[in-house]
Amino acid sequence: MTSFVITGAERSDGTRADVRVDGGVIVEVGSLRAKAGERVIDADGLLLLPGFVDLHTHLRQPGGEGAETVLTGSRAAAAGGFTTVHAMPNTTPTADGPGVVEQVAALGEEAGYVDVRPIGAVSKGREGTELAELVAMARSRARVRIFSDDGSCVADPLLMRRALEYARIVDGVIAQHAEEPRLTVGAQLHDGAVAADLGLTGWPAVAEEAIIARDALLAESTGSRLHVCHVSTAGSVEVLRWAKRRGIRITAEVTPHHLWLTDECARGYDARYKVNPPLRTAEDVTALRAALADATIDAVATDHAPHPAEAKRSEWSAAAMGMVGLETAVLVVQAAMVETGLLGWSEVERAMSSRPAEIGGLVDAARPIAEGRTADLVLIDPAARRTLTTADLAGRSTNSPYLGQELPGRIVATFFRGSPTVLGGRLREPDEIGTAW
Structure with missing residues (x-):
């Protein structure tokens, strides 16, 4: 050095x-x-500023190296000003035990660009039926503190309650992909005027809002910490405000693309704009920006979701869901929040560095620039x-x-x-x- x-x-x-x-x-x-x-x-x-901390990154390795690796994703993170990223477990095999999370952590250390913190799956294989090895992952060399089946909702309330209880034992947090799967079968785009015009199956906002409300009550009953991934609707913001007023230990993140883009972008059937949860309306964007500004939403997270070109060069219904976002995250936040007067840079620091570090249990990274x-x-x-x-x-x-x-x-x-x-x-x-x- x-x-x-x-x-x-x-x-x-x-x-x-x-x-x-x-x-x-x-x-x-x-x-x-x-x-x-x-x-x-x-x-x-x-x-x-302190280096940014991303609570929601898909590095794809192991199993998805055609789209991204820990090395290439780490390079993308550094290019965007990130120094810590949390790697989601929807890999092949799933990061549902000590072996895979330790492999991901070791690959991040070898790459050397950022601190790669693996997220462990909530259920084995992310299948939503049997609890994964939460305690073993927390006590492994990877020191996992966030658990998620992201890409899939933990839909079974009994399994979700048990996960919250185990997470509390290890001072961890369950990060929920809030989507009631029975309400989104075949869904392609936000359930609104644009989807109707394009002839695409609608994705109702209530599918997200209902799971957040349910899980907030489960977190309250267990005394556990709940984190809500990629909040996308105005209704979800109201549920979060209600839960926080009740003193429930709940935090939430919003993506840059949900702060900037709307379902109107999909009118050309460009699959770059196909994402889960879907882009919503201008009214939802306004509500999300206000919620980030008043800290109802705690953090900005990228949901960086790389795909090979062929996965996006297809008709809308067959295209993969997701967008890359590490390199552009703070740029979009500057456009959506700073240049609109909704946030100052100290609040950007909170939303992209200190607060996500706190949620992830990273004590040093949560501190300001100081000796x-x-x-x-x-x-x-x-x-x-x-x-x-x-x-x-x-x-x-x-x-x-x-x-x-x-x-x-x-x-x-x-x-x-x-x-x-x-x-x-x-x-x-x-x-x-x-x-x-």
Whole structure:
């Protein structure tokens, strides 16, 4: 590790401070002078934030390496300013026991771009019938603290209650994909005017809202922590507000695409806009933005879902669901929340760094930029603007809904444990990570 000083950067609260990093740790914050031979990064005009933490990333490995690997997904994360990602368990085989979660964690450590935290499945094979090895995964070397069957709902209330009880034992959290499956059979797009015009089977909002309400009551009865994945409807926001008023231990995330895009995007049958849960209406987007602004929704999570090109180049009904989003997350949040005046950068820091770190049990990552903190940092140029191309995507797949769109902001540098993974806007190669620079 090389000692270096970041000078002149603006922090999320609007103040300026220099930051000295040595040995992967922030050792000084204030008005600093560089020491002899010390590297200096002039960050005048740039914004310095703690590295982002994603609660919802699909890295596909093992089993889905044609779409993404832990290495390529980690590169995409670093390119987007992330220093920690939580890897969802819908892999082949499923991450439902110590063996697979330890494999994913080891692959993340080998890649070296970000801290890869595996999420364990709630049920064996994500089949929703038999509880997975929650305690064993929590006590494994991977130290799993989040459990989810994401991609599928834990629809059985008895299984969900038992999962909540076991999660409480290990101080973990159950992250629910809220979708009543009997209400979404054959569903293709939000149940509204656009789906009707296109002749697509509607996906009712109540399928999400009913599961959130049910699980909130189960969490209340068990005293356990519940996290709601990718909230997408105005009704879900109201259920969350009700649950939080009751003192239920519930948190929630929203994706950048649900803050920015609507079901109107689907009118051209472009399968890049096919996602689960589906894009909703403009009224839902407005409600989600307000809920993030008032912290009813706790965090932004990408639901980065890479697919090979052929999985999206088909008719709408046959196309895979999902979008890549790691590289563009903060750019979309800047457009949807900062430039609209709904959030300041300190609230972005809360929603994309400290709060998701708290939910995931990452004590150090939840701390602000201060002496003694691990140097997981991101430098952003908020004044930059560019039209997104595939060259801006660092992962293996390119199924981004933002290609060809102008987005604000640019990741200038990402530092993981004091080592630059992105520097000067350039993603560093694996043999450069952790070396002197």
